[in-house]
Amino acid sequence: LDLHSNPAGAAPVALSYELFPPRSPAAAETLWTTIRELEATEPDYVSVTYGASGSNRDTAVDLINRLLLETTLRPLAHLTCVGNTPAELAEIIGELLDHGVRGILALRGDLPKGGSQPASGSLRYAQDLIELIRRVEQRRSALLCAGKIAVGVAAYPTRHPESPSVGHDVEVLLAKQRSGADFAITQVFFHANEYSDLVTRARRAGVTIPIIPGVMPLTSLRRLKRLGELAGVDPSVELVERLAAVDTEAECRRIGVAATVDLANAALDAGAPGIHLYTFNEHADALDVLDKLALPRPSRPAGRVNTMALRQEYA
Numbered sequence: 001l002d003l004h005s006n007p008a009g010a011a012p013v014a015l016s017y018e019l020f021p022p023r024s025p026a027a028a029e030t031l032w033t034t035i036r037e038l039e040a041t042e043p044d045y046v047s048v049t050y051g052a053s054g055s056n057r058d059t060a061v062d063l064i065n066r067l068l069l070e071t072t073l074r075p076l077a078h079l080t081c082v083g084n085t086p087a088e089l090a091e092i093i094g095e096l097l098d099h100g101v102r103g104i105l106a107l108r109g110d111l112p113k114g115g116s117q118p119a120s121g122s123l124r125y126a127q128d129l130i131e132l133i134r135r136v137e138q139r140r141s142a143l144l145c146a147g148k149i150a151v152g153v154a155a156y157p158t159r160h161p162e163s164p165s166v167g168h169d170v171e172v173l174l175a176k177q178r179s180g181a182d183f184a185i186t187q188v189f190f191h192a193n194e195y196s197d198l199v200t201r202a203r204r205a206g207v208t209i210p211i212i213p214g215v216m217p218l219t220s221l222r223r224l225k226r227l228g229e230l231a232g233v234d235p236s237v238e239l240v241e242r243l244a245a246v247d248t249e250a251e252c253r254r255i256g257v258a259a260t261v262d263l264a265n266a267a268l269d270a271g272a273p274g275i276h277l278y279t280f281n282e283h284a285d286a287l288d289v290l291d292k293l294a295l296p297r298p299s300r301p302a303g304r305v306n307t308m309a310l311r312q313e314y315a
């Protein structure tokens with residue numbers, strides 16, 4: 001019996017992908033192939049990252065606009081608060097809303113190397129950015145007559161590198177919920193229990209918003225190590241050893257996809273309301289994972305009727 005083979009009546013699971021703005025014309029071409037391939041899987045939304053320094057503002061906004069104008073995809077715009085002043089952020093939020101964006105992932109962004117505090121005059125925490133988004137939204141309530149925008153935030157299955165404890169992380173998540181966050185997407189994690197433990201801690205602390213596992217295809221040893229370093233998350237030693245021991249890329253992908261599917265299935269078993277795939281702007285691994293996951297997805301008859309679990313949050 002395959003519990004994940006979309007049994008009739010299974011609650012639908014939201015599906016989303018992360019993309020980043022391309023850094024060159026060649027990268028843009030690859031990205032658009034990826035976008036078309038992913039679009040065919042009818043995700044609930046695709047998220048578009050934003051550099052912590054704010055330096056890729058134009059390419060991020062361009063990508064979001066093209067997604068809105070040229071595809072059926074709904075963008076979730078990441079926004080970080082360390083690289084822009086509050087006035088600039090209010091302007092960017094207004095611009096995004098004017099273009100039709102109705103979902104923002106509110107983040108602090110990583111501090112510049114060697115810095116332990118955000119630049120003076122900038123917002124300190126993601127929580128401050130959520131409050132700013134809600135203020136801008138209120139000022140534009142006439143435009144947003146179809147409903148409030150969805151605000152997502154980051155959550156951490158393993159301790160955030162600057163945080164004193166996982167307990168503190170959950171307090172911060174609760175604070176972000178109280179400031180107006182509608183849902184959370186997790187940082188990468190490499191052990192199944194890390195997601196379920198986070199959800200248990202968060203629910204005990206009073207966090208009620210959906211917590212969506214962010215899942216990275218575990219197919220590249222180099223990327224696993226690099227992302228582990230960047231995010232301060234240790235990859236599974238066992239997986240690293242298995243990937244290091246194989247000779248061919250095909251074998252590496254086979255092992256990596258299987259490990260990713262196991263991780264995502266464990267999160268679904270723990271009640272995950274969706275899966276957010278970190279694509280690194282490549283579709284092959286994401287689609288392989290999706291194929292083997294066989295998520296319970298709603299059938300969409302005509303038009304863009306969205307019956308996903310997150311529809312209230314991302315309307």
Ligand code: FAD
Nearest residue numbers: 049050052078107108109110125126154162163185186187
């Ligand atoms: P915060 O929630 O503000 O937390 C930052 C630190 O401050 C934590 O240590 C927290 O414990 C502490 N803290 C927060 N609030 C309080 C408070 N009220 N009192 C005391 N301490 C507090 N980075 C990018 O640059 N661009 C992206 O597009 C991007 N996308 C991401 C997407 C996801 C799903 C995730 C999980 C991360 C992403 N990041 C991105 C990385 C993120 O910016 C970093 O992890 C950053 O270091 C923290 O961001 P945050 O929003 O969690 O910050």
